[in-house]
Amino acid sequence: MTRTVRNLYFAAVAVFLASPIVVVLGVSLNAKKRLFFPPDGVSLRWYADMLTDAAWRGPIENSLIIATVAGLVATSIALPLAYVLWRHRLLYAKILYGLGIAPFMLPPVITAVGFMVFWAALGHYGQFENVVIAHGIFLVTLPLMTISLGLEALDREMLEAARTMGADEKTTFLTVVLPLVRPYIISGYAFTFVLSMNEYIIAYMVAGFTVETLPIKIFNALRYGYSPVMAAVAVMFVMIAILVFGLIGRFGNLPRLLGRWEPMDR
Amino acid sequence: MSTTATEGTTARKWLLSYPTLMLGVFFVGPFGIMLAVSFFQRVESAFYKPAFVFSNYARLFSSLFLDNLAFSLYLGMLVAVISVSVAFPFTYLLSRMRMRTQTIWLVFLLSVLSLSEVIIAFSWSILLSRTAGVSNLLVWLGLMDHPVGLAPGFTAEVLGYCYLTLPYTVLMLYPSMSRLDPELTEAARTLGASPQRAFFNVVIPAMRQPIVASLILVFVFTLGVYLIPQILGNPEHWTLSVLITDQAVYQSNVPFAAALAVFLLLTSLALILLTFVLGARERIHTAS
Numbered sequence: 001m002t003r004t005v006r007n008l009y010f011a012a013v014a015v016f017l018a019s020p021i022v023v024v025l026g027v028s029l030n031a032k033k034r035l036f037f038p039p040d041g042v043s044l045r046w047y048a049d050m051l052t053d054a055a056w057r058g059p060i061e062n063s064l065i066i067a068t069v070a071g072l073v074a075t076s077i078a079l080p081l082a083y084v085l086w087r088h089r090l091l092y093a094k095i096l097y098g099l100g101i102a103p104f105m106l107p108p109v110i111t112a113v114g115f116m117v118f119w120a121a122l123g124h125y126g127q128f129e130n131v132v133i134a135h136g137i138f139l140v141t142l143p144l145m146t147i148s149l150g151l152e153a154l155d156r157e158m159l160e161a162a163r164t165m166g167a168d169e170k171t172t173f174l175t176v177v178l179p180l181v182r183p184y185i186i187s188g189y190a191f192t193f194v195l196s197m198n199e200y201i202i203a204y205m206v207a208g209f210t211v212e213t214l215p216i217k218i219f220n221a222l223r224y225g226y227s228p229v230m231a232a233v234a235v236m237f238v239m240i241a242i243l244v245f246g247l248i249g250r251f252g253n254l255p256r257l258l259g260r261w262e263p264m265d266r
Numbered sequence: 267m268s269t270t271a272t273e274g275t276t277a278r279k280w281l282l283s284y285p286t287l288m289l290g291v292f293f294v295g296p297f298g299i300m301l302a303v304s305f306f307q308r309v310e311s312a313f314y315k316p317a318f319v320f321s322n323y324a325r326l327f328s329s330l331f332l333d334n335l336a337f338s339l340y341l342g343m344l345v346a347v348i349s350v351s352v353a354f355p356f357t358y359l360l361s362r363m364r365m366r367t368q369t370i371w372l373v374f375l376l377s378v379l380s381l382s383e384v385i386i387a388f389s390w391s392i393l394l395s396r397t398a399g400v401s402n403l404l405v406w407l408g409l410m411d412h413p414v415g416l417a418p419g420f421t422a423e424v425l426g427y428c429y430l431t432l433p434y435t436v437l438m439l440y441p442s443m444s445r446l447d448p449e450l451t452e453a454a455r456t457l458g459a460s461p462q463r464a465f466f467n468v469v470i471p472a473m474r475q476p477i478v479a480s481l482i483l484v485f486v487f488t489l490g491v492y493l494i495p496q497i498l499g500n501p502e503h504w505t506l507s508v509l510i511t512d513q514a515v516y517q518s519n520v521p522f523a524a525a526l527a528v529f530l531l532l533t534s535l536a537l538i539l540l541t542f543v544l545g546a547r548e549r550i551h552t553a554s
Contacts, residue, residue: 002461006359009355009356009359010356010359013352013356013432014374016429016432017374017375017378017429017432017433019393019400020386020389020390020392020393020429021389023389023392023393023399023400024385024388024389024392027392073288076284077284077285077288077289078285080281080282080284080285081282081285083281084278084281084282088278090278090282092282093282096282096285096286096289099289099293099294100285100289100293102293103293105483105486105534105538106486106490106530106531106534106535106538107486107487107489107490107507107530107534108490108492109490109492109506109507109510109511109527109530110300110527110530110531110534111296112511113300113510113514113523113524113527114296114297114299114300114527115292115296116514116520117296117299117300117303117520117524118292118295118296118299118300120520121299133292134292136288136292137288137289137292137293140289169277170277194380195380197382198380198381198382198385199382200382200383200384200492200493201492201493201507201511204511204515205511205514205515208515214382215382215383215384215385218382218384218385218388219384219493219497222384222388222497230388231388231392233385234385234388234389237381237382237385238377238381238385241376241377241380241381242373242374242377245372245373245376245377245380246373248373249369249370249372249373254369254372254373254376255365255368255369255372255444258372258437258440258441259440259441259444260361260368260440260441260444
């Protein structure tokens, strides 16, 4: 009896979470431009439009470049910081870690206003790199947390062994630490990439009138009414997220990455 | 020994210099300037001029802001309560499933959580629309007479919010739920309690602190939602994030927007710190 209740409960949650995606998928494959139920014929023309129409290609390219570089910015800040904190437990590193975690926990509109006045004060408002840096800083939390998790899982006796055999800190880092935390670095980068692709308000407030990212493009297009290309873009977003997180789930330990504690962790 | 120690210190300094530079310039910088601008004077037809006035903060007592704040708080609390009530039993059951099943669910939840608000709002507006929405399915099944459109409206807005917060809540509860000792419920079962009684009398009391913490954090999360109210709600259902952006971008009143952002910052920080305090207190209780 309990099993049936459980399965029904899970099915209800799954339907709630999947139904908007299913509807959008249906709309994106609809052959007619008008939005109507039931769909009328199947076609991939909206996907072709998305990739060929310059009005959509530009934002797609912007978003891909921003997400790729913002992920690098975030990971490059997070790796040395997480490493020093783990290796030396400095108070100063702890404070920096707190600064890195803070923006992500706060409503993003705060960071958005902050970066807006910052770039305006520097006379550098509306530039492409503003978005990259703002995303890199806002999302630095993600690689910071995943890399710290990875380091915590390392056996400190291994470091001791490396040192006894004469390896200095740099060699130990490159030959022992780095290969073992690499999956966590990649996961952190992947989280940042996906969230940067989807971020709206910060991108909008630091450069929204000059740099059109994909979410900004969708919102702008929505104001002028509905177009099936939006549905195709939405499906693409879902696919990217499922692909990236699916790969992490397949090759990494996703439950652990999300905070599951296992008895062998001790 | 002393040379290696100095070497280590230099290496550490060198390693931390880049994160310090980046976070110092691009995190402390924006927040510091925002704080300063919140005391600046607004200049019509320009941005602002440096000053030290409290008039921007005085406007926090205007009805424009207070009405908006009251609605944001009400919506946030409603959504937090719904999300935690649905997510709590879900996470409990999920954390006891096979690892493979858990991973698949986590991939799904993360994918939904990472979706842009604009995509979520757009999808729900289609799902709840009169022409192509779910009500057509109900009409087709004979459960309804004619299709209805729910978006934009308050129900649509709440549904959109819950769609965003539900995966977030599950992922918040997941770590502490997976650490919950299975022996706790097993002991209750051995003593003759039904699974439901064990859940209500053992699991919920043991998870009191994570429940309160996730209610607070989900509430803070709702304060940041920006596009859903605009696409799925009517103007009277717009929230604080919308007001701040509107003031900053469309009304060009950057000092007032900065004051609002500082207010939101302090409120959120206070709430987040509260969850830490609760967590620390709980640990002391359990230890003694």
